Amino acid sequence: MNKYMIYLNGKRCIGCHGCEVHCKANKNLPVGPQLCEIDHSVMVKIKSVPKTEFTFRSCYHCEEPFCAPICPTNAMIKREDGIVYIDQEKCIGCMACAGACPWTIPQLNPETGKAVKCDYCMDRVDAGLRPACVTKCTTHALKFVIMQEVV
Template identity: 50%
Template sequence: MFVDLDRCVGCFGCEVSCKLEHDLPVGPRRMRVMQIGPKVAGGKLMTLYLPMNCMHCEKPACVEVCPTGAMQKRSDGIVFVDEKICIGCKSCIIACPAGSPQYNAKTGKVTKCDYCKDRVDAGLWPSCATKCAMKALSFGNINELSTVTREKMARKFGEMFFAEKAENLIKINDRGVKK
């Protein structure tokens, strides 16, 4: 999944389409839009909207800790939960650093973004990407994006998060953390 941060306006259409596609009740969200800001970056007032779904990690912690094998990774990299064998123990929720798995109290099971794997298997894009009015979401191989596009998005993200000068940051565990 690729997000064009210049296009996303925070309309939450991706969240709504995901909830409708997967018949989710109030509470659990497979897709969520994070609002970052408003803040001053580079002399401009900015608000960034960041659609977030599962990162489909190379070595997903959620898969490793699942006691039943309900959390699985496909050969194409999609990480999904088999709700038929999920016992709702929430181990995957605790293990995931991105907060992707969500507990669905209605079913007593965990749910998470699986890129609408049934749609992907049929050659379609995930629901969130097809319903994005601003065309901010794209689906496919990240390596197929042009270098210019990747650099542009990295620069935009960097401006928003790291606009402060280096002397305003302290080092903790090899990460810059604001004083």
């Protein structure tokens, strides 16, 4: 079973937030929910010169997701390839998944009243493509990889 992950090369990221924009556009999300984000709050000093380091945050698609067993309608599903997604037909928007997630990843879509989270654009992955955030990264700082290849 492949376990995918999105890897950020911090040396290439310029913090443009293009990944966030393309993610929202691909998922047709309203203002509010954000399925991925670039955080530039990490400051380091390199040879006494301050430098901002960026981190990429989205769903971690846990090996044993805390969000799945707590869902009262079994809307949170883990595929054989490790992708964890929300079945929008089953989701009732109770947000128990967000409460169970240590990183509070699932968010409420105010337009649908249902939970949303990163699913690695699984429709694109199934078609042999990369997630929208990775495809549209202008500096190619994001990579969609099989975890076994990275480790």
